[in-house]
Amino acid sequence: MTIGDLTGQLQDFSAWKQQQLQIMEQLENWLKQEGLYTSQVQRALRYATLALHRDHVTVAVVGEFSRGKTELINALFFSDHKFRLLPTDAGRTTMCPTEIFQDNSEPPCLRLLPIETRLEEASLAELLENEPLWEKLPIDLDDSDQLIETLLKIREQKLVPREVATNMGLGDVSQIAEEVEAMVSVPAWRLARLNYRHPLLSQGLHVLDTPGLNAVSSEPELTYEMLPNAQARLFVVGADTGITQSDMEMWQQLIRQPGVRQRLGVMVVLNKADTLWDELRTEVEIQKIVERQCREVAEILNIDPNQVYAVSAQKGLVARVKDDYQLEQRSGIPELEKQLAKTLVENRQALIVEQSTEAVISALWNIEALVSSRLKRLRKQARELDELSTKSEAAIDQLLKQAQHDKARYQASIQAYKQSRAEFTAHGKILLDAISPSRLDTMIGEAYKRMTGAWTTIGLKEAMRQLFEDINQQMEIASNQTQEMRRLVRAIYRRFQSQHDMQLAEPQMLSLIGHQVELNLVHQESEIFRKSPLTTLTEQHFAVRRYFQTIVARVRKIFLQAHSDAKEWLETALDALTQEIHEHRTALSQQLADLKLSGRSRSMVRQRLASLDRECRKLEDQLETLQNTRKTLTKSVPEKDSKKLHLRVVSSRSA
Ligand SMILES: Nc1nc2c(ncn2[C@@H]2O[C@H](COP(=O)(O)OP(=O)(O)OP(=O)(O)O)[C@@H](O)[C@H]2O)c(=O)[nH]1
Numbered sequence: 001m002t003i004g005d006l007t008g009q010l011q012d013f014s015a016w017k018q019q020q021l022q023i024m025e026q027l028e029n030w031l032k033q034e035g036l037y038t039s040q041v042q043r044a045l046r047y048a049t050l051a052l053h054r055d056h057v058t059v060a061v062v063g064e065f066s067r068g069k070t071e072l073i074n075a076l077f078f079s080d081h082k083f084r085l086l087p088t089d090a091g092r093t094t095m096c097p098t099e100i101f102q103d104n105s106e107p108p109c110l111r112l113l114p115i116e117t118r119l120e121e122a123s124l125a126e127l128l129e130n131e132p133l134w135e136k137l138p139i140d141l142d143d144s145d146q147l148i149e150t151l152l153k154i155r156e157q158k159l160v161p162r163e164v165a166t167n168m169g170l171g172d173v174s175q176i177a178e179e180v181e182a183m184v185s186v187p188a189w190r191l192a193r194l195n196y197r198h199p200l201l202s203q204g205l206h207v208l209d210t211p212g213l214n215a216v217s218s219e220p221e222l223t224y225e226m227l228p229n230a231q232a233r234l235f236v237v238g239a240d241t242g243i244t245q246s247d248m249e250m251w252q253q254l255i256r257q258p259g260v261r262q263r264l265g266v267m268v269v270l271n272k273a274d275t276l277w278d279e280l281r282t283e284v285e286i287q288k289i290v291e292r293q294c295r296e297v298a299e300i301l302n303i304d305p306n307q308v309y310a311v312s313a314q315k316g317l318v319a320r321v322k323d324d325y326q327l328e329q330r331s332g333i334p335e336l337e338k339q340l341a342k343t344l345v346e347n348r349q350a351l352i353v354e355q356s357t358e359a360v361i362s363a364l365w366n367i368e369a370l371v372s373s374r375l376k377r378l379r380k381q382a383r384e385l386d387e388l389s390t391k392s393e394a395a396i397d398q399l400l401k402q403a404q405h406d407k408a409r410y411q412a413s414i415q416a417y418k419q420s421r422a423e424f425t426a427h428g429k430i431l432l433d434a435i436s437p438s439r440l441d442t443m444i445g446e447a448y449k450r451m452t453g454a455w456t457t458i459g460l461k462e463a464m465r466q467l468f469e470d471i472n473q474q475m476e477i478a479s480n481q482t483q484e485m486r487r488l489v490r491a492i493y494r495r496f497q498s499q500h501d502m503q504l505a506e507p508q509m510l511s512l513i514g515h516q517v518e519l520n521l522v523h524q525e526s527e528i529f530r531k532s533p534l535t536t537l538t539e540q541h542f543a544v545r546r547y548f549q550t551i552v553a554r555v556r557k558i559f560l561q562a563h564s565d566a567k568e569w570l571e572t573a574l575d576a577l578t579q580e581i582h583e584h585r586t587a588l589s590q591q592l593a594d595l596k597l598s599g600r601s602r603s604m605v606r607q608r609l610a611s612l613d614r615e616c617r618k619l620e621d622q623l624e625t626l627q628n629t630r631k632t633l634t635k636s637v638p639e640k641d642s643k644k645l646h647l648r649v650v651s652s653r654s655a
């Protein structure tokens with residue numbers, strides 16, 4: 001049976017990542033050896049290598065309960081087991097979000113986070129680190145009964161007093177249990193993490209199964225981080241129910257989130273298509289009905305009809321377990337798998353390139369500019385030295401004077417450079433201070449005090465408004481400083497470019513726009529939260545906690561990122577120029593030495609010319625290697641025998 005599309009694509013992708021890692025490792029060695037290992041490239045390589053090592057792709061499956069999400073996961077990823085891996089059933093089945101992945105550093109197991117942790121303030125990220133809190137159940141891969149039995153835990157519920165359920169923030173999702181009046185039923189676990197073994201998972205695939213109802217939206221980290229960051233999100237609806245009011249609510253809340261930047265990778269699955277397979281109709285008639293329903297779904301959700309896939313997860317699973325090729329094709333699962341594989345890998349790759357490869361490439365551009373500039377300078381020196389041999393002593397004397405004059409002029413401009421650099425550092429301080437973690441902590445601390453001390457909802461809402469006013473003000477200060485500094489850096493660069501004929505790559509600039517856009521989105525969400533009647537109705541303590549978990553946590557993340565970006569930029573923005581200035585000074589001294597030399601000995605001039613020629617050739621080789629490496633790094637499609645090619649490209653020159 002084929003689960004080939006996904007496996008194949010993921011294998012190619014892993015190969016591509018391995019290849020990238022290899023190129024980067026060789027590049028690092030080569031740069032060190034050639035003395036070209038700048039701090040910018042060092043940072044970019046370290047970041048990219050880490051990102052490539054940690055990388056995985058995530059598929060998240062969301063939708064209302066009983067639409068067949070879990071069955072779809074079984075059919076798409078785990079049909080080679082020949083049994084139903086994850087439990088599915090009519091009614092609510094998956095009680096807590098379930099992550100499935102492979103971590104070879106420990107034996108397979110199921111970890112469960114008790115629902116009671118919702119009573120604590122700790123975030124999910126913190127709880128993930130707190131090992132003893134989790135219940136850990138070992139899994140025997142050779143014993144399918146034990147495996148299935150263990151996985152049934154995901155369905156567990158428990159009875160708690162209604163008040164406790166409310167304190168857990170589950171007041172609206174818990175069902176009233178008939179037996180005990182004041183007790184309500186809540187999921188027993190908050191999150192399940194299944195460390196499993198499977199060829200797809202071993203390629204770095206993570207699968208996130210979620211429960212229906214609004215269980216996901218009660219976990220802010222799931223809603224705002226895990227879901228938007230998944231490379232593919234499958235939204236499952238049922239062909240038997242059509243799109244219901246609650247499907248629509250989940251779509252709005254989880255997929256079209258107002259405060260989250262929309263990313264690619266949403267696929268809508270119209271499941272249970274087999275309920276339309278009416279035996280009294282012809283195949284063509286059935287096909288038409290299915291297509292019509294897909295179009296209707298697309299229309300209601302306001303998406304392209306090509307984003308809707310009609311499948312039967314159940315028939316797909318049965319077909320794959322029983323090796324029934326025809327039924328498998330009819331189930332629509334293979335087509336969905338093909339598109340899913342494409343979406344996953346393309347999105348992931350694009351992100352890796354955007355977030356890390358581009359930084360390495362930009363660092364390489366700067367090194368290229370540096371080497372080109374060295375080459376240009378050496379060639380000029382060689383040319384001048386060559387010309388000197390035909391010149392009279394008086395002419396050489398004249399040139400000597402000119403060179404001394406150049407050096408003096410250069411010395412004067414160094415003073416100006418130092419002044420601008422001091423100005424740059426001063427602006428940098430204001431910038432960093434405006435968005436510093438301690439300033440942020442103060443603002444958040446004050447907001448917390450105001451919110452918890454507020455007697456009325458109006459006071460609470462006012463505190464929320466005030467927090468964003470403070471935050472936006474700080475961002476504004478930072479953004480103004482960035483603009484000032486941009487002007488300053490440009491001016492310094494221009495001066496050295498025009499006055500001293502330096503060849504400089506465009507200086508890297510800092511932009512906080514991306515962070516400001518993110519912040520605006522969170523602000524919008526904060527406004528929705530602030531104005532929602534629910535906030536007025538919710539007990540103040542819970543409203544504040546929820547506000548901190550959903551809004552403030554994200555503000556903190558954006559701020560910290562902006563701060564670290566700014567800090568990194570400040571440390572490296574003038575590096576290229578400083579390096580150039582240093583080399584320029586050496587070149588000027590060298591020029592003077594050459595002039596003096598030319599007046600003395602012909603054979604020494606010849607020796608010097610030969611050595612210049614060797615140096616030029618070395619620089620030309622460096623340039624070629626840099627250009628080739630840049631090209632290979634930007635290649636997105638893995639090529640079968642490209643591994644050898646890279647090895648040669650990077651190492652031959654250094655041999
Ligand atoms: N006819 C038909 N039934 C299906 C199909 N897929 C799932 N089902 C049935 O629908 C019911 C719900 O399936 P699940 O996979 O548990 O649904 P879910 O969306 O994971 O539900 P929750 O875990 O409660 O959120 C089960 O009884 C499945 O057998 C399908 O393609 N066709």
Ligand SMILES: [Mg+2]
Nearest residue numbers: 069070093094
């Ligand atoms: Mg389920």
